[in-house]
């Protein structure tokens with residue numbers, strides 16, 4: 097399996113190389129040259145398997161010979177052993193044909209753990225073999241950063257720097273990033289919003305001298321391995337509702353477009369997905385784009401679902417690459433136009449996007465009302481991101497096709513919003529009980545590339 101860049105000008109890489117490289121050297125994102133397909137029998141054979149066994153079968157065709165089967169199985173086993181739920185990603189029924197896929201039973205209580213725990217193990221195995229050292233820099237609106245710090249804290253051969261928007265993550269998210277005391281992890285509160293963090297991260301990758309000097313690696317969904325690990329739960333959940341003999345749809349609370357893009361990969365592999373619904377909060381650039389064809393950035397408006405307060409949606413580039421017939425030059429041109437505020441998607445590409453995706457948005461009031469209504473009717477307490485998904489799913493769903501909404505974080509990560517909606521403050525699980533008592537360690541930084549690069553050079557232990 098080979099990986100190519102969405103901008104068509106970077107070296108073609110193997111899985112392991114793409115995983116360690118992060119952003120392609122032409123500024124694009126790596127995608128598989130071809131998507132492997134599963135037959136109906138392959139999909140049916142996933143029924144009844146453990147999450148780990150299903151993960152092995154779904155991911156194996158993408159990794160080639162990077163890890164032998166024994167090693168890959170044992171990496172997967174270690175990645176998911178810390179999850180609190182035996183099913184890893186359990187389904188809950190909300191209504192006759194609406195299901196919630198709970199993705200928050202990992203160590204940092206968000207869907208990011210599914211990929212990050214795996215990547216931590218993959219990096220460790222690969223770096224131990226090569227003896228190389230890397231500096232991981234991540235950009236986060238709250239959940240990727242905590243998951244990355246949890247996955248890489250104390251590991252050999254790796255330093256992790258996480259840029260988060262100062263004052264724009266929840267207290268639980270911040271403490272998850274600032275309280276671990278391992279010397280190789282560093283939380284940086286950037287004076288800006290998430291898009292600034294992600295832009296500086298991409299600037300660092302595009303500064304080839306710097307990336308080579310520090311051995312820069314990425315664990316955002318820039319990294320194909322992140323997307324790949326997220327493909328698995330589309331299969332396990334659809335199969336448990338009757339796939340391949342029954343179609344299902346998914347609604348995905350969306351910001352950086354990695355999670356829903358993983359769903360589109362599952363569909364192209366042969367999983368019978370009827371609709372993939374993009375659900376956004378009031379930062380609704382993706383919904384506006386799907387509706388009008390105009391992708392124009394606007395001011396980020398802080399919301400009660402802060403992890404989705406994103407305007408420059410990184411993985412949309414991967415979807416555009418496919419929608420433009422895998423024309424790297426066309427994608428590079430669009431990304432150039434994005435630097436000055438946005439672009440218009442061609443009619444053909446928009447039609448291609450609409451073949452795969454529907455979209456909807458939830459206002460702040462609708463999000464709160466959904467948390468309150470669902471708690472009252474079903475007893476399920478949603479985090480605000482998941483509530484955005486449930487609200488949009490209810491609007492968009494076809495009663496004939498089961499709808500699965502991804503519940504992307506635990507409500508206890510966003511207790512203020514949940515308390516406002518329900519009157520009850522959700523508590524953290526016992527294993528995180530000391531979070532509020534631990535000392536915090538954080539560096540405040542300006543939104544300035546050179547200053548950030550100096551900070552990373554100074555603090556790196558490797």
Ligand SMILES: Cc1ncc(COP(=O)(O)O)c(C=O)c1O
Pocket residue numbers: 206207238239240317349350351352353354355356403404481482504505
């Ligand atoms: C809780 C939560 N829900 C939804 C999203 C959106 O996911 P994606 O960025 O993959 O679209 C994020 C951020 O990634 C998140 O942290």
Ligand SMILES: N[C@@H](CCOP(=O)(O)O)C(=O)O
Pocket residue numbers: 235236237238239240241315316317318351352354403404410
């Ligand atoms: N919502 C994310 C933003 C970064 O997304 P990623 O999937 O590219 O890592 C977060 O919580 O940090």
